Amino acid sequence: MTMIAESLAGLVFIPLGMPLLVLLLPGRARGYLCFAAVLALPLCLLPLTQEVWSGNEITLALAEFHPPLGIVWYLDGLALIMLWLTAIVAVPVSLHALTSFPPNEESGRGFWPLWMMLLAGINALFLSADLFNLYVTLEMITLAGVAMIGIGGKALALKAAMRYLLLGLLASVLYLLAVGLIYGQTGALDIYLVGERLETGHLASTALVLMMTGLLVKSAIFPMHVWLPAAHGNAPGPVSAILSGLVVKVSLYMLIRIWFWIAGDWELPAAATALGLLGAGAILYGSVAALVQPRLKMVIAYSTVAQLGYVMILFPLASVGAFRAASYQLLAHGLAKAAMFLAAANILKSLGTDRLNALTDLDRKMPVDLFAFTLAAVSIMGLPPSGGFLAKWLLLEAAWKQDAWGWLVLVSVGSLLSAAYLFRVIALTCFHPGRRHGPTRWQPPPSSATNAALILALLAIAAGFTSAPVLDLIDASLPPGGIWP
Amino acid sequence: MTEVVFVLAASLVFGIGVWGLLIAEHLLRKLLALNVMSSSVFVIMLVAAGGNASPDPVAQALILTGIVIAVAATAFALALMISIYRETGRASITDEDDDDR
Numbered sequence: 001m002t003m004i005a006e007s008l009a010g011l012v013f014i015p016l017g018m019p020l021l022v023l024l025l026p027g028r029a030r031g032y033l034c035f036a037a038v039l040a041l042p043l044c045l046l047p048l049t050q051e052v053w054s055g056n057e058i059t060l061a062l063a064e065f066h067p068p069l070g071i072v073w074y075l076d077g078l079a080l081i082m083l084w085l086t087a088i089v090a091v092p093v094s095l096h097a098l099t100s101f102p103p104n105e106e107s108g109r110g111f112w113p114l115w116m117m118l119l120a121g122i123n124a125l126f127l128s129a130d131l132f133n134l135y136v137t138l139e140m141i142t143l144a145g146v147a148m149i150g151i152g153g154k155a156l157a158l159k160a161a162m163r164y165l166l167l168g169l170l171a172s173v174l175y176l177l178a179v180g181l182i183y184g185q186t187g188a189l190d191i192y193l194v195g196e197r198l199e200t201g202h203l204a205s206t207a208l209v210l211m212m213t214g215l216l217v218k219s220a221i222f223p224m225h226v227w228l229p230a231a232h233g234n235a236p237g238p239v240s241a242i243l244s245g246l247v248v249k250v251s252l253y254m255l256i257r258i259w260f261w262i263a264g265d266w267e268l269p270a271a272a273t274a275l276g277l278l279g280a281g282a283i284l285y286g287s288v289a290a291l292v293q294p295r296l297k298m299v300i301a302y303s304t305v306a307q308l309g310y311v312m313i314l315f316p317l318a319s320v321g322a323f324r325a326a327s328y329q330l331l332a333h334g335l336a337k338a339a340m341f342l343a344a345a346n347i348l349k350s351l352g353t354d355r356l357n358a359l360t361d362l363d364r365k366m367p368v369d370l371f372a373f374t375l376a377a378v379s380i381m382g383l384p385p386s387g388g389f390l391a392k393w394l395l396l397e398a399a400w401k402q403d404a405w406g407w408l409v410l411v412s413v414g415s416l417l418s419a420a421y422l423f424r425v426i427a428l429t430c431f432h433p434g435r436r437h438g439p440t441r442w443q444p445p446p447s448s449a450t451n452a453a454l455i456l457a458l459l460a461i462a463a464g465f466t467s468a469p470v471l472d473l474i475d476a477s478l479p480p481g482g483i484w485p
Numbered sequence: 486m487t488e489v490v491f492v493l494a495a496s497l498v499f500g501i502g503v504w505g506l507l508i509a510e511h512l513l514r515k516l517l518a519l520n521v522m523s524s525s526v527f528v529i530m531l532v533a534a535g536g537n538a539s540p541d542p543v544a545q546a547l548i549l550t551g552i553v554i555a556v557a558a559t560a561f562a563l564a565l566m567i568s569i570y571r572e573t574g575r576a577s578i579t580d581e582d583d584d585d586r
Contacts, residue, residue, distance in 0.1 A: 068543075069543065132547055132550070136550065136554065139554050139558065143557070143558060143561055146561075146565070147561065147565075150565060150568065153568065153572070154572070155569070155572040155573050158565065158568055158569045158572055159569060159573075159578045161565060162512065162562070162565055162566070162569060162578050163578055165558075165561075165562055165565065166506070166515055166519070166562075169519050169558055169562070170506065170519065170522075172554075172558075173519065173522050173523050173526055176523070176526050176530075176551055177526045177529060177530075179530075179547070180526065180529055180530030180533050180534070180544075180547075181529070181533055183530070183533065183534060183543070183544060183547070184530070184532075184533025184534050184535075184544075185533075189543075
């Protein structure tokens with residue numbers, strides 16, 4: 001049992017200590033030390049996985065103070081999956097960052113401490129089951145994420161960062177207001193206690209609406225997605241991968257937690273349908289916008305808007321099948337999108353541009369990066385065998401079982417649209433009639449950067465074969481009430 | 486009775502904050518508006534947890550943490566605003582040249 005507490009602490013405090021430690025060290029050692037810290041995260045997860053796997057949920061009352069006064073860390077299957085996603089994405093991204101943010105240069109000095117702070121925030125958030133603790137960790141994540149967008153110091157990125165920050169702070173204020181209202185009524189902040197004590201009524205509904213609105217803004221769900229494409233599309237290389245792969249997942253995870261763990265047994269079919277319709281809007285608008293973007297990174301950023309929409313279909317369906325599908329979509333999209341953004345970062349850095357019409361003979365110049373991009377695209381489109389296929393298949397199955405034809409059609413149309421905007425990129429790079437006329441001056445990316453993208457892309461495909469253990473974990477952590485079999 | 490006054494005042498202040506955030510063009514004004522909004526939220530939290538009648542230490546700890554976070558976020562946002570001003574010569578983000586380049 002002692003190992004468990006230490007592993008939990010390690011997940012948060014190893015990355016949290018790094019920014020301070022790094023300040024004491026000379027430039028070159030910083031990156032490698034932080035990389036070692038990232039490699040320690042999967043090791044911390046191993047004893048926890050063993051414990052959760054044997055059917056126990058892990059609870060740790062910090063400093064032995066129990067709720068309602070104290071703060072408790074919970075770890076169940078869903079949180080464990082998200083922690084694994086974070087650790088698995090963090091390793092290749094850090095490998096990429098060792099070359100794209102050299103630790104002894106100006107950009108590296110900014111990147112590594114912020115990246116460690118972000119990781120500490122993400123890990124702490126997945127362990128928290130306390131509404132206020134979730135708020136604090138979400139703020140940590142937002143501030144670190146915004147700062148990372150601005151590392152390059154380019155005007156476009158800075159403006160996008162500012163827009164993200166303003167909306168993020170507005171969302172936080174709404175969330176905090178809801179926390180205050182809920183605390184006033186229940187005298188508790190622990191999610192499980194609040195779920196028991198909070199009674200339906202005007203106050204509770206107001207709090208729920210405020211909280212959901214804040215989190216929808218942070219997860220960039222249509223029509224609150226306005227900040228995302230510019231922020232993710234203009235952020236420097238690996239930062240886009242981190243933001244699209246991990247950061248937006250965090251607030252979606254909170255959305256699911258709060259809806260099903262606190263309001264799970266309230267009868268809210270209209271609100272659930274509304275959330276699903278927002279998801280539908282995200283899928284359709286994001287896909288169509290991705291179709292017309294002139295720059296590769298903007299295509300990928302709008303694709304994120306669309307792919308997040310699939311998770312929202314969980315709310316109207318609210319079945320075990322949909323719950324599995326949404327969790328798997330979070331996992332599969334995180335891997336595939338991080339791979340895509342890393343490949344796009346290599347392309348942008350090598351050619352000096354990511355305008356699609358400059359990519360016409362990419363298959364000759366950077367075959368491995370293009371291969372990584374295409375593998376990730378297979379998962380995003382939902383072609384078998386890949387993680388994305390499994391997630392969409394589970395979603396179709398869940399909709400089929402409930403005779404929810406509208407959602408069924410939506411998922412199918414969304415997949416077709418994602419195939420359209422991704423094949424547009426692939427066709428331009430491999431089959432364009434005017435090809436062999438791309439920029440003549442280019443530099444191959446460092447091989448470790450290419451490998452990082454390739455590793456993530458292969459993992460995105462491999463996620464199609466690991467369904468059994470993941471789905472078992474999800475089934476072991478279904479919400480306490482309000483989900484149909 | 487005092488609670489009603491507090492809630493009304495806080496709602497008014499919150500509304501002023503939202504209005505400022507939407508209307509203002511200069512980033513400094515937007516940030517001030519956000520700070521005004523968070524102040525009103527702190528007042529509401531204080532009242533919701535019992536107000537003057539029975540002070541609640543947990544609520545006050547939450548508000549204190551909230552203030553610290555608001556200060557940190559504001560400091561960071563100001564730094565970001567200054568970099569934007571240095572890059573573009575303007576401290577606003579309402580613009581035309583967004584998407585592509």
